[in-house]
Amino acid sequence: MTRKFEHADDSVVVDEITEQWKAASADRDWTSYACKLVTPLYGGGVSAGVVDQAMPVRAAALRGQLRFWWRMACAPLDDPKAMFKAESAIWGGIGAKGPAASRVRVRVVSSCVSASDLVPSDAERDIAIRYAFGPSSINGVTHWLRAGFAFQFLLDCPDACAEEVELALRWWASFGGLGARTRRGFGTVHVKDLAPVSAAMVADRGGALQLGRQGSGDPLQQWRLAVNKLFAFRQAPGVGRRAGHPRPSRSFWPEPDQIRRFFPGRDANGRHRPVHEGGNAFPRAAFGMPIRFEFPGSPRNGEPETTELLPGGGEDRMASPLVLGPYWDGQRWRRMALLLPKWERALNTPLRFKDHPFTPRPWPTNADARARIAATVAPMRERGNDPLTAFMHFFTEE
Secondary structure (H helix, E strand, O other): OOOEEEEOOOOOOOOOHHHHHHHHHOOOOOEEEEEEEOOOEEOOOOOOOOOOOOOOOOHHHHHHHHHHHHHHHOOOOOOHHHHHHHHHHHHOEEEOOEEEOOOOEEEEEEEOOOHHHEEEHHHOOOHHHHHHHHHHHHOOOOEEEOOOOEEEEEEEOOHHHHHHHHHHHHHHHHHOOOOEOHHHOOOOEEEOOOOOOOHHHHHHOOOEEEEEEEEEOOHHHHHHHHHHHHHHHHOOEOOOEOOOOOOOOOEOOOHHHHHHHHOOOOOOOOOOOOOOOOOOOOHHHHHOEOEEEOOOOOHHHOOOOOEEEEEOOOOOOEOOOEEEEEEEOOOOEEEEEEEOOOHHHHHHOOEEEOOOOOOOOOOOOOHHHHHHHHOOOOOOOOOOOOHHHHHHHHHHOO
């Protein structure tokens, strides 16, 4: 008999899946949803980056996802006080009158994770997926939870907020996921019988949705296609940088040459003098931070030191306003790029370096300055006057 676990606010554990459903439904009018991972889940447990084999999908994490997507789908984004009030009324929080409990209850039913459910993180050979995985690949993360892992969750909330909670659920099912790196497509979940969120619905909230023209029955294929688009735009030979042999040559983006200007004389002993006409501009910061700039060689060989770009104001990171992954349109899987509502704020976030006093500049607000710099950046040229808009145009190109 396969042992099953039910994870809930009151942490009930039973042996038989049928008994779980009966016990969960006895005192409340729960709505149940059948879910399946369609891309690998990275992390999701108590320890960062580690799959919890006893509790791979946590009810608290799922409710947190729904809370986030409620903000994207329903909250008054231009009025922080009104948003806090509305959010606390549904999802709970600490206000002037003390703590308020969430009105949304979630239970998760899943099997334990067996050895066959885990896949080695270094088994993925797609360079773009490794790029999306990022520096976590060197921080001791060894396994992901495989695509195809199934679970069920039950949802209960008062009728007064049921419509908004269901809309948040649809946004999560369309664009969200579980675990870490969900904005790069890890932990994408297919929820059976939920209608997808349309591009028009996203636009009404101030976001933007682009889908690949071609689709398939394979969400992993569409995930790879989506992430490959970002990799190409930022790094691929012939798009984000010059082709070279045996490895790609100089970047078409302005940041590396500007960092060389910040470190006078660090031009690889004259081989890489800064020539990019974009000047002090760091457009790729809009895709999320931190960004670690590493140069081949070392300062001893005339290269700049490794630098880490961070948001100003003392924060250590800025979440990307861009979400990539597979999208179920009701008939097939397609590659998807989503700009979250209020994505424009990411363009103008103040910037700083972690260990250096230089002053990197965010994307300018002046339209003429934007057009001038965009014309110097090959991946952006004729695609848009800010990096996120340019990428969305690039994403649609076959």
